[in-house]
Amino acid sequence: MWHKYHRQLAFAIAIPIAILGGLMGLGGAEFRLPVLAGYLDYSARQAVPLNLAISLVTIVFSLFIRSKTLAFNSLIPNQPILLSLIVGAGISAWLGATWARKLSNEQLEKIILVFLVSIGLALIVEAFLPEALPAIVPDVLFLQIIFGIICGLAIGLVSSVLGVAGGELIIPTLIFGFGLDIKTAGTGSLIVSLPTVIVGIVRYIQKQAYSDRVIFKNTVIPMSLGSMIGAILGGMLVGIISARLLKLILGLILIISAFKVFNSLSFSEHRRD
Incomplete structure (x- = not known):
C-alpha cells in the first residue's frame, strides 16, 4: 500500500541491509527482495527488476569506492575463469x-522461495567451512572454462530471477571451485556481477519492467542511496562482528523471511500488480 512515507521507509530499510551485507562482503540484495515484497507492498514480478536495478547501483558504487584497493593485478592470471563465468552468467541472465x-x-x-532458502542454507554451510580449501577444479584451462560456464549459468539465472548481483554464489565458486584467495574472489565477484546484472536489466527494460517512473523514483533511488550509505558503514565496521557468525544468523533469517513472505500464495492477491 502506497503512503506518503514510502520513500523514507525505502531509504531507511536499505541502510541496515547494506551494513549487514558489507560486513559479510556481499551486497545484501537477497535480503532486500523480501523487504520489497513484504514491507513495500510490491508483487514478486515488480520486486525482482527493481531489486536488480538497485543491485546495479550498489555494484558500480562498490567498484568506485574500492577502486584504489581492489586487487586487479591478481585477476590477470584468472581472466579465462572470469570470462567463462561472465559468458555463462550473461546467457542465463538474458x-x-x-x-x-x-x-x-x-x-x-x-x-523465489526455493532460491532464497537455498542461498540461506548456503550461507549457513559456508559459515562452518574453512577459509581455504583445495580447488575443486584441476588446474587445466579447458576444465576450468567448462566449469566456469556451468557455474555462470546457475549464477546468471539466480541473478535475473531474484534481482541480485550474485556475490553470494560467485565468491564461494571462485574460492572453493578455483582456489582463489578471498580478496581476489571479492574483486572478481564485482567484475562478474556487473555485466551479468546489466544483461538482466536490459532484458527487463525490453519487457517494459521499468515503465512506471513513479515506482522507480519512490523506491529505486531512495533504496540505492540508503544502500550506498550502508555499504560505507558496513565497510567501516568490518571485523567488529565475526563474518562467520553473521552468515549463520543471516542465513537463518533469510530462510525464515523467505517462508514468511513468499510461501503464502494468498499474500500476492492483496498486493499491487
Whole structure:
C-alpha cells in the first residue's frame, strides 16, 4: 500500500541491509527482495527488476569506492575463469529475465522461495567451512572454462530471477571451485556481477519492467542511496562482528523471511500488480 512515507521507509530499510551485507562482503540484495515484497507492498514480478536495478547501483558504487584497493593485478592470471563465468552468467541472465516475465506471480513466488532458502542454507554451510580449501577444479584451462560456464549459468539465472548481483554464489565458486584467495574472489565477484546484472536489466527494460517512473523514483533511488550509505558503514565496521557468525544468523533469517513472505500464495492477491 502506497503512503506518503514510502520513500523514507525505502531509504531507511536499505541502510541496515547494506551494513549487514558489507560486513559479510556481499551486497545484501537477497535480503532486500523480501523487504520489497513484504514491507513495500510490491508483487514478486515488480520486486525482482527493481531489486536488480538497485543491485546495479550498489555494484558500480562498490567498484568506485574500492577502486584504489581492489586487487586487479591478481585477476590477470584468472581472466579465462572470469570470462567463462561472465559468458555463462550473461546467457542465463538474458534467458532468466525472459522466463521470469512469463511466469505468473504465484509461480515466481514459489521459485523465489526455493532460491532464497537455498542461498540461506548456503550461507549457513559456508559459515562452518574453512577459509581455504583445495580447488575443486584441476588446474587445466579447458576444465576450468567448462566449469566456469556451468557455474555462470546457475549464477546468471539466480541473478535475473531474484534481482541480485550474485556475490553470494560467485565468491564461494571462485574460492572453493578455483582456489582463489578471498580478496581476489571479492574483486572478481564485482567484475562478474556487473555485466551479468546489466544483461538482466536490459532484458527487463525490453519487457517494459521499468515503465512506471513513479515506482522507480519512490523506491529505486531512495533504496540505492540508503544502500550506498550502508555499504560505507558496513565497510567501516568490518571485523567488529565475526563474518562467520553473521552468515549463520543471516542465513537463518533469510530462510525464515523467505517462508514468511513468499510461501503464502494468498499474500500476492492483496498486493499491487
